[in-house]
Amino acid sequence: xxxxxxxxxxxxxxxxxxxxxxxxxxxxxxxxxxxxxxxxxxxxxxxxxxxxxxxxxxxxxxxxxxxxxxxxxxxxxxxxxxxxxxxxxxxxxxxxxxxxxxxxxx
Numbered sequence: 001x002x003x004x005x006x007x008x009x010x011x012x013x014x015x016x017x018x019x020x021x022x023x024x025x026x027x028x029x030x031x032x033x034x035x036x037x038x039x040x041x042x043x044x045x046x047x048x049x050x051x052x053x054x055x056x057x058x059x060x061x062x063x064x065x066x067x068x069x070x071x072x073x074x075x076x077x078x079x080x081x082x083x084x085x086x087x088x089x090x091x092x093x094x095x096x097x098x099x100x101x102x103x104x105x106x
Contacts, residue, residue, distance in 0.1 A: 020072070021073055024071050024072045024073050024075070025071070025073075025075055027071065028069060028070070028071045028075055028076075035070050036070065037069060037070060037071075037076075038067050038068070038069055038070075038076070038078065039067070039068055039069075039070060039081050040065045040066065040067055040068075041065070041066055041068055041081065041084050041085065041088070042063050042064070042065060042066075042088070043063070043064055043065075043066045043084070043087075043088050043089075043090055044061040044062070044063055044064075044088060044089045044090070045061065045062050045063075045064055045090050045091075045092055046058055046059065046060070046061045046062075046089070046090070046091050046092070047059040047062075047091075047092050047094055048091055048092065048093050048094065049094045049095075050093070050094065050095045061089075066084065068080060068081040068083075068084040069081065
């Protein structure tokens with residue numbers, strides 16, 4: 001009895017999320033309300049390069065334009081603008097340390 005309630009509740013939750021996502025996508029495609037579907041925002045990127053000896057070198061910030069969608073969820077391969085507006089400073093981690101050599105036994 002309790003497991004059927006849990007299954008039913010989980011089914012309704014999944015259905016609700018799918019409906020909201022679908023309506024968000026339809027709103028983006030149809031332009032309801034009227035707005036640009038894709039906007040460009042400036043983002044500051046800083047590169048963190050991992051060096052030997054567990055040291056990190058930071059490259060200066062680079063300002064780049066990044067596309068975002070005016071929707072609740074990510075669509076078309078872009079993040080939502082409300083999220084990008086709160087994360088205008090981004091760090092890209094790069095690993096420049098060489099991989100450890102593979103030693104094959106004789």
